[in-house]
Amino acid sequence: xxxxxxxxxxxxxxxxxxxxxxxxxxxxxxxxxxxxxxxxxxxxxxxxxxxxxxxxxxxxxxxxxxxxxxxxxxxxxxxxxxxxxxxxxxx
Amino acid sequence: xxxxxxxxxxxxxxxxxxxxxxxxxxxxxxxxxxxxxxxxxxxxxxxxxxxxxxxxxxxxxxxxxxxxxxxxxxxxxxxxxxxxxxxxxxxxxxxxxxxxxxxxxxxxxxxxxxxxxxxxxxxxxxxxxxxxxxxxxxxxxxxxxxxxxxxxxxxxxxxxxxxxxxxxxxxxxxxxxxxxxxxxxxxxxxxxxxxxxxxxxxxxxxxxxxxxxxxxxxxxxxxxxxxxxxxxxxxxxxxxxxxxxxxxxxxxxxxxxxxxxxxxxxxxxxxxxxxxxxxxxxxxxxxxxxxxxxxxxxxxxxxxxxxxxxxxxxxxxxxxxxxxxxxxxxxxxxxxxxxxxxxxxxxxxxxxxxxxxxxxxxxxxxxxxxxxxxxxxxxxxxxx
Numbered sequence: 001x002x003x004x005x006x007x008x009x010x011x012x013x014x015x016x017x018x019x020x021x022x023x024x025x026x027x028x029x030x031x032x033x034x035x036x037x038x039x040x041x042x043x044x045x046x047x048x049x050x051x052x053x054x055x056x057x058x059x060x061x062x063x064x065x066x067x068x069x070x071x072x073x074x075x076x077x078x079x080x081x082x083x084x085x086x087x088x089x090x091x
Numbered sequence: 092x093x094x095x096x097x098x099x100x101x102x103x104x105x106x107x108x109x110x111x112x113x114x115x116x117x118x119x120x121x122x123x124x125x126x127x128x129x130x131x132x133x134x135x136x137x138x139x140x141x142x143x144x145x146x147x148x149x150x151x152x153x154x155x156x157x158x159x160x161x162x163x164x165x166x167x168x169x170x171x172x173x174x175x176x177x178x179x180x181x182x183x184x185x186x187x188x189x190x191x192x193x194x195x196x197x198x199x200x201x202x203x204x205x206x207x208x209x210x211x212x213x214x215x216x217x218x219x220x221x222x223x224x225x226x227x228x229x230x231x232x233x234x235x236x237x238x239x240x241x242x243x244x245x246x247x248x249x250x251x252x253x254x255x256x257x258x259x260x261x262x263x264x265x266x267x268x269x270x271x272x273x274x275x276x277x278x279x280x281x282x283x284x285x286x287x288x289x290x291x292x293x294x295x296x297x298x299x300x301x302x303x304x305x306x307x308x309x310x311x312x313x314x315x316x317x318x319x320x321x322x323x324x325x326x327x328x329x330x331x332x333x334x335x336x337x338x339x340x341x342x343x344x345x346x347x348x349x350x351x352x353x354x355x356x357x358x359x360x361x362x363x364x365x366x367x368x369x370x371x372x373x374x375x376x377x378x379x380x381x382x383x384x385x386x387x388x389x390x391x392x393x394x395x396x397x398x399x400x401x402x403x404x405x406x407x408x409x410x411x412x413x414x415x416x417x418x419x420x421x422x423x424x425x426x427x428x429x430x431x432x433x434x435x436x437x438x439x440x441x442x443x444x445x446x447x448x449x450x451x452x453x454x455x456x457x458x459x460x461x462x463x464x465x466x467x468x469x470x471x472x473x474x475x
Contacts, residue, residue, distance in 0.1 A: 045295050064228070066232045084228050
């Protein structure tokens with residue numbers, strides 16, 4: 001399944017990941033899952049043979065993802081999820 | 092002097108470290124290391140086991156035991172006990188609580204212990220299941236612990252300040268030259284900038300010497316009411332921060348920035364008065380971030396600080412060699428710098444002794460998701 005679940009606050013409309021109990025922006029408790037498909041890799045490293053990217057989704061979310069081949073800082077990436085791990089591949 | 096300026100009436104009267112070991116002998120246990128540090132600090136203070144009525148502990152590998160189990164193993168009867176699980180900030184958090192406990196009369200002699208021994212596979216298990224966010228979203232990557240996160244943070248720091256690896260290398264190289272004069276540091280051989288640059292890559296841009304060597308060991312601090320007759324170290328001010336940015340920031344702040352002004356005001360002295368600084372050195376970039384937040388980098392000129400203050404003037408930063416050379420014994424990481432600062436202030440630092448009356452110590456850690464969630468700092472002054 002493509003895409004990754006973030007958490008959209010129904011009160012302030014901003015998103016967060018991983019899920020908190022209360023919205024980190026406004027404190028509201030009403031968070032609803034929202035699929036996102038795309039992000040921007042801002043930094044990429046490689047540790048023990050695993051490529052790991054810091055991925056920005058819009059203005060509100062920064063997450064860490066397993067990066068696919070060719071993903072470098074500045075790459076537009078497609079997001080999906082693998083057993084809890086965000087995965088970012090070249091879009 | 093106003094009560095606010097006076098700091099705590101309690102003091103640090105003794106410190107000790109159970110020697111760190113990269114490859115501890117078979118049969119080593121966390122509890123035995125903590126017990127060794129406990130005995131060493133009692134000996135240093137010249138008090139007996141029965142004088143101890145407070146115990147604080149920070150350890151990743153003590154579980155399933157807690158403070159009371161450790162008290163039982165040590166055979167101490169306590170009026171006060173606590174644990175702090177917040178990684179690199181744990182020791183200073185414990186210190187703040189212990190000072191208040193002694194001042195409130197809840198205990199007279201509080202021993203704070205921090206240490207770990209990681210058996211085969213235990214370190215990897217710890218970093219994969221450091222908290223729920225890590226278990227659920229980082230371990231399945233697998234991101235493999237904090238090196239990856241701080242590689243990404245360091246890339247951001249590099250870009251922000253236009254630094255390169257030669258700049259970061261100044262810190263481990265300078266600290267190694269202090270370690271050469273610390274018989275307890277696990278790495279004491281000279282380290283050149285070329286050695287640093289040629290070392291195996293851990294996670295770009297981090298190389299081997301940007302990362303702390305994991306060791307087994309323990310540290311201890313004794314907090315008691317200040318005696319005018321005996322030398323001690325007064326904690327003029329201590330402050331802690333938890334979840335300062337809700338992991339919404341870029342990792343290039345630790346929380347120390349927002350407590351620095353209050354810390355220095357309460358301490359009654361400032362960065363220019365500090366003779367020795369023990370700054371939590373999990374990664375060189377984070378040392379620079381903390382120094383900047385505390386006001387040690389006038390104008391934010393990092394290169395100038397590195398070339399002039401550290402390289403040329405050999406400013407006393409992490410004079411034990413820091414965790415980068417002395418080693419990181421798990422939760423003892425945050426107590427190691429405190430022990431070193433107190434040794435310097437008490438004139439017990441041997442070959443690496445500097446003329447020191449005032450010190451600052453920091454702790455940083457508890458990677459919540461992207462970067463550390465806890466930070467703490469203490470301003471110390473010798474009563475010698």
